[in-house]
Amino acid sequence: MKAPRGTRxxxxxxxxxxNKVEGKIREKYRIYNYQEIxxxxxEETELFVRGVGGTTDIVEKEMYTxxxxxxRSITLRPEGTAPVVRAYIEHKLYGKSQPLKLYYFGPMFRYERPQAWRYRQHYQTGVEVMGGDSPFIDAEVILLGIEILKEFNLQNWVLHLNSIGCSQCRADYKNELIxxxxxxxxxxxxxxxLERNPLRVLDCKEGNCQKLLEGVPLVTDHICQECGDHxxxxxxxxxxxxxxxxxxPFLVRGLDYYTRTAFEVKTKDLGAQDTIFGGGRYDGLSEEIGGPRAPGMGFGxxxxxxxxxxxxxxxERGIKSYLDAYVVAVGDKQLLQGWNTLREVRKAGFSADMDLMGRSLKSQMKGANRSGARYALIIGEEEAEEGFLQxxxxxxxxxxxxxxxxxxxxxxxxxxxxGK
RNA sequence: GUGGGUGUAGCUCAGGUGGUUAGAGCGCAGGAUUGUGGCUCCUGAGGCCGUGGGUUCAAGUCCCAUCACUCACCCCA
Structure with missing residues (x-):
């Protein structure tokens, strides 16, 4: 038996x-006053069909349905935003003080061909800010994501930024593009x-298409006054x-719900899968899935x-776990004493372990070494009799x-x- | 879904043109005058050679299929 394809x-x-990385990210969220959802x-399949968009790749070919x-038709969630917005509507969270700042951690599922660091079950964390369209919100969300990269001292990344306008101005632009x-x-x-989602033509990697795109009208030149100001x-x-x-201006996101601000943070460290995190604004999503008008902004x-x-x-190296002590007990009688010492040390809050296989002193010392313990607590016959330890x-x-x-x-x- | 590459020990890999008991390094277990780890040395365990079929007197080696991994496309985290 093996783990299914694309999982691990x-x-x-x-x-x-x-766990350590997740803990540090949680701490960042706390500092920015985001709360977990x-x-x-x-979810019901319908949520993603309507939210993410019926003609997107995710819905057309990547859903676990x-x-x-x-x-009932059920779908393993392929992304985090639509469920959060669904919950926002379902629990009438628009009645709380706005904007509401939420974060999540968890697995996402997409049925696609596995590739370098692309899995059918992968893990995302993300934030969603609901109920406000201030540009400060956009900036905060982006900044928070960048803060996470900085927390881990990452250097080789670039923030790509674009605006794809509101539904109104994008429709006009689309026609012009076509x-x-x-x-x-x-x-x-x-x-x-060109038929399904003309904006996608913009980021085609085909050399010939690239050439044809010379002189193409750009979204940013065609968005309306308000979107431009924003x-x-x-x-x-x-x-x-x-x-x-x-x-x-060629940055286009593959999910239908995005409006205005769109961004991706890319890195050279990842090969073809070069986006560490990305997101944008989705001012129409709530209405799209039957809720009130409620602008939102987030990243995954x-x-x-x-x-x-x-x-x-x-x-990743600085992040390691240490063992405080490793008990080494030689001889049958001392084994039980060692056991009790182990319990005592653990009770006092120190991380500790011992060899439970009754091995030789030498082997136990090897074990202590391998465990990475700071101290070996050695109990032999003499120590046991006189009540001390090495x-x-x-x-x-x-x-x-x-x-x-x-x-x-x-x-x-x-x-x-x-600690000093 | 499309195309390329790769599947041999826990890991990284050797195994010309088919030929008898399948190897190395690392790791693991034990040991090197019976109380001390890391370095060194010795010994040992561990392999349906991805799976199924075919060609052949004979297949780890050749052919086909299949699965998995991997890289790229598509798209994204």
């Missing part, structure tokens, strides 16, 4: 790294894009924050990609005789020293 197990010590891992025993492209010899993919304001605030960004950040970028830049500092090799009753104090002192 996260084993120690990776799992430990994941947990939504179901599956099935019928439950009651005959007009410009319709008689050009585009590639096969773009032919169909976009300029967002840029202004980001600049004030000292944040560099690259205006990218790929945990796997964050972790990979950290590995590429060597930033406390060996595993990095220096220095060894102290410590009376049993002083052990906890000694360990506490050692930990304090280490």
């Amino acid at each position: 197990d996260i084993l120690p010590p990776d799992s430990c790294l994941w 947990k939504t179901p891992i599956f 099935f019928q439950d025993k009651g005959g 007009e410009f492209l319709k008689d050009k010899p585009l590639c096969r993919d773009c032919e169909s894009r 976009f300029r304001k967002v840029q202004e605030i980001l600049s004030v924050c000292g944040l560099d960004f690259r205006l990218d 950040l790929g945990m796997e990609r964050l972790l990979l970028a950290m590995k590429q830049e060597g930033q 406390v060996r500092d595993m990095s220096s090799g220095e060894q102290d005789k410590v009376q049993k009753e002083d052990l906890v104090k000694y360990l506490a002192w050692g930990k304090e020293e280490q």
Whole structure:
């Protein structure tokens, strides 16, 4: 038996790294005053069809959809925004003080061909700010995401920024775009894009299409007055924050609900999957799925990609777990004493372990070494009889005789020293 | 869904043109005058050679299929 295609197990010590990274991100959210929302891992299929958009790749070919025993069409969530907005409407959260600032962590599911750091079950964290369309919100969301990258000392990233306008001005732009492209010899993919989602033609990588795009009308030149003002304001605030960004008029996002601000943070560390996190504004989504008018703004950040970028830049190393002590007991009688010492040390709050296999002293010392423990607590016949332990500092090799009753104090002192 | 590459020990990989008991390094277990880890040395365990079929006297090696992994496209986290 194997894990299904496109899924994988996260084993120690990776799992430990994941938890630490998640903890640090949570702390950032706390500082920015975002609160957690947990939504179901599956939803009614209709939510994504209407929210994400019926002609998007996600809905057309990437959803894990099935019928439950009651005959309902259920879909494993492919993204985090639509469920949050659904919950916002369902629980009338627009009645709370706005804007409402939420975050989430959890697995997302997309049925697609696995590739480097692209999984059928992958993990995202993200934020959604509901009930406000101030450009300051856009800036805060982007800034918060960047703060997370900085928290992990990542360097090789670039913020791409664009505005795709509101539903009104984008519709006008679309027509103009179609007009410009319709008689050009585009590639096969773009032919169909032109019908389904003309904006997508803009980021085609085909060399020929790239050439044909010369002189193409740009969204940013065609958005309405309000959208333009909004976009300029967002840029202004980001600049004030000292944040560099690259205006990218070809940046188009693949989900239908986006309006106005769209952004992606890309890195060279990831190969073809170069987006660590991305998002934008979605002022029409709430109404689209049957709620009141409620503008929103958010991002989704790929945990796997964050972790990979950290590995590429060597930033995952500082994050390690330590064991305070490893008990080494030699001889049958001493084994039980060692066991009791282990319990005592753990009770005092120190992380500790011992060899439970009754191995030789030498083997136990190897175990202590491998465990990465700061101290080995050695109990032999003499120690057991006289009521003390040999406390060996595993990095220096220095060894102290410590009376049993002083052990906890000694360990506490050692930990304090280490902290300095 | 489309195209390329790869599947041999826990991991990284060797195994010309088919030929008898499938190897190395690392890791793991034990040991090197019976109380001390890391370095060194010795010994050992561990392999339906991804799976199924075919060609052949004979297949890890050749052919087909299939699955998985991987890279790219599409699209995204």
